[in-house]
Amino acid sequence: MSRRHSENILFGGVEAGGTNFNCVMGYGDGDIIARRTIPTTTPENTLAQVVDFFKEKSIEYGPVQALGIAHFGPIDINKASRSYGKILLTVKPGWSYFDIVGYFSNIFSVPVAFQSDVNGAAIGERYFGGAKENDNFVYMTVGTGIGGGAFVNGHLVNNLQHPEIGHMLVPHDVVQDSFPGSCPVHGDCLEGLASGSAIKSRWGSPGESLPENSAVWELEAHYLAILCVNLCYCYAPEKIILGGGVMGQKQIFPILHRKFLELMHGYMTTLNEVSIKDFIVPTRLAGEAATKGSLILAHQGYFSETAAALSPRCNKTHRFP
Amino acid sequence: MSRRHSENILFGGVEAGGTNFNCVMGYGDGDIIARRTIPTTTPENTLAQVVDFFKEKSIEYGPVQALGIAHFGPIDINKASRSYGKILLTVKPGWSYFDIVGYFSNIFSVPVAFQSDVNGAAIGERYFGGAKENDNFVYMTVGTGIGGGAFVNGHLVNNLQHPEIGHMLVPHDVVQDSFPGSCPVHGDCLEGLASGSAIKSRWGSPGESLPENSAVWELEAHYLAILCVNLCYCYAPEKIILGGGVMGQKQIFPILHRKFLELMHGYMTTLNEVSIKDFIVPTRLAGEAATKGSLILAHQGYFSETAAALSPRCNKTHRFP
Numbered sequence: 001m002s003r004r005h006s007e008n009i010l011f012g013g014v015e016a017g018g019t020n021f022n023c024v025m026g027y028g029d030g031d032i033i034a035r036r037t038i039p040t041t042t043p044e045n046t047l048a049q050v051v052d053f054f055k056e057k058s059i060e061y062g063p064v065q066a067l068g069i070a071h072f073g074p075i076d077i078n079k080a081s082r083s084y085g086k087i088l089l090t091v092k093p094g095w096s097y098f099d100i101v102g103y104f105s106n107i108f109s110v111p112v113a114f115q116s117d118v119n120g121a122a123i124g125e126r127y128f129g130g131a132k133e134n135d136n137f138v139y140m141t142v143g144t145g146i147g148g149g150a151f152v153n154g155h156l157v158n159n160l161q162h163p164e165i166g167h168m169l170v171p172h173d174v175v176q177d178s179f180p181g182s183c184p185v186h187g188d189c190l191e192g193l194a195s196g197s198a199i200k201s202r203w204g205s206p207g208e209s210l211p212e213n214s215a216v217w218e219l220e221a222h223y224l225a226i227l228c229v230n231l232c233y234c235y236a237p238e239k240i241i242l243g244g245g246v247m248g249q250k251q252i253f254p255i256l257h258r259k260f261l262e263l264m265h266g267y268m269t270t271l272n273e274v275s276i277k278d279f280i281v282p283t284r285l286a287g288e289a290a291t292k293g294s295l296i297l298a299h300q301g302y303f304s305e306t307a308a309a310l311s312p313r314c315n316k317t318h319r320f321p
Numbered sequence: 322m323s324r325r326h327s328e329n330i331l332f333g334g335v336e337a338g339g340t341n342f343n344c345v346m347g348y349g350d351g352d353i354i355a356r357r358t359i360p361t362t363t364p365e366n367t368l369a370q371v372v373d374f375f376k377e378k379s380i381e382y383g384p385v386q387a388l389g390i391a392h393f394g395p396i397d398i399n400k401a402s403r404s405y406g407k408i409l410l411t412v413k414p415g416w417s418y419f420d421i422v423g424y425f426s427n428i429f430s431v432p433v434a435f436q437s438d439v440n441g442a443a444i445g446e447r448y449f450g451g452a453k454e455n456d457n458f459v460y461m462t463v464g465t466g467i468g469g470g471a472f473v474n475g476h477l478v479n480n481l482q483h484p485e486i487g488h489m490l491v492p493h494d495v496v497q498d499s500f501p502g503s504c505p506v507h508g509d510c511l512e513g514l515a516s517g518s519a520i521k522s523r524w525g526s527p528g529e530s531l532p533e534n535s536a537v538w539e540l541e542a543h544y545l546a547i548l549c550v551n552l553c554y555c556y557a558p559e560k561i562i563l564g565g566g567v568m569g570q571k572q573i574f575p576i577l578h579r580k581f582l583e584l585m586h587g588y589m590t591t592l593n594e595v596s597i598k599d600f601i602v603p604t605r606l607a608g609e610a611a612t613k614g615s616l617i618l619a620h621q622g623y624f625s626e627t628a629a630a631l632s633p634r635c636n637k638t639h640r641f642p
Contacts, residue, residue: 136480150555152473152474152476152478153473153474155473155474155476157555157556157557159457159556159557159558160557160559160591161557161588161589161590162557163556164554164588165554165555167554167588168551168554169491169547169550169551170492171492171493171509172492186584186586188492226490229490230555232485233486233487233489234486234489234551234552234555234556235478235480235555236479236482237480238480238481263490263507265507266410267395267482267485267488268482269482270481
């Protein structure tokens with residue numbers, strides 16, 4: 001390593017997504033020194049490959065001192081719960097109730113921090129991305145599914161359960177848009193109407209093959225504008241950051257900005273056609289938000305457990321963000 | 322006074338509503354020693370009567386050391402803004418851009434804390450009501466309008482602007498409910514569909530004259546269930562407290578509980594037909610949430626300004642909740 005790090009402590013991070021597990025080894029300043037992408041198949045198969053990655057890289061770089069896992073939901077993040085660290089009921093075959101934290105804790109004797117994937121990405125945006133200056137912001141990913149993480153007063157919105165912003169119930173004008181929605185749970189919630197899966201089902205092709213079809217992006221921007229309006233009404237954020245595969249279609253942003261201002265009817269008085277461009281913005285982390293966030297999770301897990309070991313009364317001083 | 326208070330400092334509080342200004346004099350522990358209700362007419366007329374109340378009661382009890390104003394919105398709560406302390410554009414004749422904080426500061430040379438009425442009520446619930454044990458909860462008032470205040474990680478969700486949860490855009494099935502909505506800004510947002518005004522417009526009579534019409538409360542509970550679902554997805558709260566005139570119709574609660582569980586599809590795994598009764602609850606403060614909250618606001622304004630005067634670096638230690 002030519003670069004020096006403020007703390008010479010090595011961490012492991014995993015963005016555990018429904019399609020891939022993106023594994024990284026790196027530092028609490030977000031510097032990544034090794035990475036590997038592993039397809040999401042069965043827990044046994046995928047997780048064994050994750051373990052192999054960290055073991056192999058440990059020979060080269062030394063052992064990690066903590067792991068941070070930013071995992072697809074729903075997951076149990078309530079440390080007082082009997083199912084803490086597990087995946088909850090999911091449509092993904094084989095993954096329901098799998099004990100992720102237990103699995104890694106048994107193999108690596110290090111702290112394992114566990115969080116939803118979108119909360120991990122929100123942490124990445126807060127520390128390294130578009131929200132470094134923002135105590136109050138929302139990060140949304142619009143990909144195969146839709147999810148979000150929010151910071152309020154400098155701290156992550158998180159409680160006994162993680163938020164599920166992507167499943168927000170939104171207006172659906174069936175005359176204008178007869179698509180019934182693709183969410184297996186809610187049908188026409190936001191995810192059911194505006195996710196990448198919804199685009200593919202409604203239009204018969206994935207979004208990346210439809211860039212010239214303006215009707216696709218008008219409708220997509222319409223639903224995302226409703227989302228952003230509701231985020232403003234709920235969180236009064238300083239910024240909304242949008243990532244995920246669908247948001248790679250940059251033609252959405254100007255339409256979204258226009259529709260958002262129309263729907264807001266002047267509620268946020270500081271927003272106009274110019275300032276909106278700095279308010280609803282694309283991620284600048286190019287798919288790295290959750291992996292970098294997972295290193296922060298590991299960093300926090302490490303210092304939280306170290307502090308707790310030093311003093312039982314000290315374990316609230318290094319709270320999660 | 323027979324009762325002793327931990328700090329013998331007298332505060333003034335105002336719940337400034339669209340129908341009435343409820344003025345109180347009391348202590349930071351929520352004890353109210355004098356009160357008066359003043360109809361909301363013009364700013365000049367109403368505010369002069371508010372001033373009279375505090376001047377009269379000061380002769381009897383001594384002067385207040387700070388004022389807390391929990392005001393109907395939209396208001397400017399951003400201290401860095403040129404219009405801080407003012408009402409923003411409102412449909413209420415004569416009130417747009419009136420400088421509330423300036424008015425009271427000029428007359429009483431004491432700190433004047435300024436907050437939205439629903440945030441004031443949420444503060445009241447946090448300190449004296451159903452959320453004393455809850456760092457994460459939402460208070461909603463469903464009356465002539467709909468508004469809400471939320472606490473996340475023990476602090477009020479509040480930023481350069483206050484939230485406007487009541488104007489959330491929600492599903493509206495025009496086949497089932499052809500009422501176009503009564504919100505002058507959005508039409509069929511939540512407030513436009515489920516406020517007391519909406520009930521009156523849709524059914525031709527105010528809610529209090531329709532207690533036996535089950536269709537009214539089925540539909541009302543339907544919209545409130547959508548609201549509660551979206552609140553869960555956004556805030557992952559420990560509790561949702563509902564107040565305001567419409568919620569006086571207690572027959573709403575069992576229907577709301579049932580519809581909420583149906584819509585949630587098991588997302589909050591701890592909730593069932595029994596535990597839901599402690600999750601979505603009526604206010605226990607019987608219309609006192611915002612007046613008691615305004616005393617807390619005054620208390621915080623007093624200590625915030627006192628701390629700031631003692632040390633410029635100290636003024637962040639007594640932050641607003």
